[in-house]
Amino acid sequence: MARLALVMVTLALLGLALAGPADNSLVIGTSQEPPVIGGDPHGVVATAAIASEIELYLVSGLYRMDINGQLQPNLVTEVATVENGRLRFFEVADGQQRLEIDLTLRDDIRWSDGVPITTEDVRLWYETGTHPDMPVASPDFYRRLSIEFHDARNFTVIMEPAQSSDLLGSPAGTLPAHVMRTAWEEARATADATPDPVRKTEIFRAFFARFSSAEAINQRRMVYSGAFVPTRWAPGSSIEMVRNPHFHLHPENQQNYVQRVTYRFITDTTALFIAIMGGGIDATSSVALTFDQALSPQLTARAPGRFDIWFVANPVWEQLAINQFSQVQQVSDLRLYDVRTRQALLHAVDRQALTDALFEGLQPVAHTNVPPAHPFFNPDVVQYNFDPERAAELLAELGWTPGPDGILQRTTEDGRTVRFEIEFVTTAGNAVRERQQLFIAEDWRRVGIATRINNAPAGTVFASAYINRASEGSWTGVFMHAWVSSPAAIANAALYICTAIPTADNAFAGQNTGGWCNPEYDAARNQAIREFDLEAARPLYWRMQELFAEGLPALPLIFRSTPLVTRVGLVNFVSNTFNNGFGYPPPEPWLVGWAARGAVQVYDQADFATRLVR
DSSP: OHHHHHHHHHHHHHHHOOOGGGGTEEEEEESOOOSSOSSOTTOSSBOOHHHHHHHHHHOOOSEEEOTTSOEEESSBSSOOOTTTTOEEEEEOGGGOEEEEEEEEBOTTOBOTTSOBOOHHHHHHHHHHHHOTTOOOSOHHHHHHEEEEEOSSSEEEEEESSOOGGGGSSOSOOOOOHHHHHHHHHHHHHHHHTOOOHHHHHHHHHHHHHHHHSHHHHHTTOOOOOSSEEEEEEETTTEEEEEEOTTOSOOOTTGGGBOOEEEEEEOOSHHHHHHHHHTTOOSEEOSSOSOHHHHHOHHHHHHOTTTEEEEEEEEEEEEEEEEOOOTTSHHHHHHTTTSHHHHHHHHHTSOHHHHHHHHHTTOSOBOSSSSOTTSTTOOTTSOOOOSOHHHHHHHHHHTTOEEOTTSOEEEEOTTSOEEEOEEEEEOBTTOHHHHHHHHHHHHHHHHTTOEEEEOOBOHHHHTBHHHHTTGGGTSSOSEEEEEEEOOHHHHHHOOTTOGGGOOOGGGTTOSSOTTOOOOHHHHHHHHHHTTOOSHHHHHHHHHHHHHHHHHHOSEEEEEEEEEEEEEETTEESOOOOTTGGGTTOSOSOGGGOEEGGGTOOOOOOGGGTSEEEEO
């Protein structure tokens, strides 16, 4: 029955997407489906890499980061610099600085319904993000932000105290006031009248979901500022987008470029592989095939003349987030809050054998959270190489002894006997993650640690109600997923600061989901972000990586290279390490097209990646 179901799915996939150049469309395959899209700019409902990638087509920032990692103006007339007088620094208390950024919106920008984009749309973005009870993904940013509005096109963004990361991305965003303002006023009034912080969070999440869910897209509740607009979202299947007639950055002879883009959600990577082999997919997303699938003889033998297969170094590190909230019973029983437990877990995993077995050694073992391509990378941190004997010693120090079945056990302070059985969560259907999971679980079993697999779809585990509520036991052990480290995120270094721990007290805002807190790390980070000189900041960022390696807020596994498969003849669907900040393709969605339809090649993937097969 399972085989029949897979065949039926495969046939459906092949029948749905063989158009490509024939009707000037593009079908992109991905192994994840976003929880929401296009109307949740602060990460209130959920954060997911696939959502950020798809939103490249739907949402325009004030700035964009080009293929070379340089900022370019998008909705504004120019990028603010000291040289053009639009960027100013002022000394404030304690050696800190205030940053003022003058911006002017272009006069030709429109929402997808034709309504001009004005500072009222920036104002709504600002009000929603800075509401004191809003469970934003990056609370530190909004605490420092203020905006002065001058007229319909001109405004000044103020960051105080300023951080070096403030110069590495868009300083603000937009939300369509003519569409969302009334609903926002109602949601804000309801939340302000509600004393319960959890209920406030629910109100705000419901507000953003109202404009970013599949239902919202299918009922045309939302408008967009990007090159494309969504027309249909079939949950579990696909999102379809067509060109936005009001977008301001059209190429010459626009009709020669792709007119419709479809993202197909095929969470079983084996089924996704079959769809690519059968011609049902024109390109893969940054979250698609597993590494070994891209290297498989079945694909590489059939690729010449049909597909290009690339490997793009990207700023992604695979890791095991680990719950350290001692109030959670399972965490307390297993002493996951004790660094010796985390050290033992890492010593017990042969990460080099893992990358050799699954990735032909092409994805390096990670010892810190900063990718080697970044200038702040510290190669000299402490390393937890495969050493099961050392793992056993650390576990024995913590009172663990082998039980009758070989699994470690210990007697708790209140007299209970507990087994070392740890919950292990990752994204269901991602074959490479599930293989890694089995590899890690087997290594742990050899030192007496049992695992309880509890996987779920990406839309479930990356929803804020799950990933951000480890303090309440939403997940109780380790959670394998990847962090994508943009230049701004690395410079900001807020991922593991104490104030970014999501709890009920801060409406579960922040992304330090495991709950690690180290005051020395925070102090080094707070000093580093004040430095606008790279050489002065480097020792501080190096020290932070040393503290990360010593304290293990998460267990680093590998740095990734992303396989990218594109149909021969597709142009400008290109990725690079820090393209768009995170390495997502393409650099300019409005330029994606088919050479056979007259699209002109502007970017060549050969300049930014390693080609395996053509």
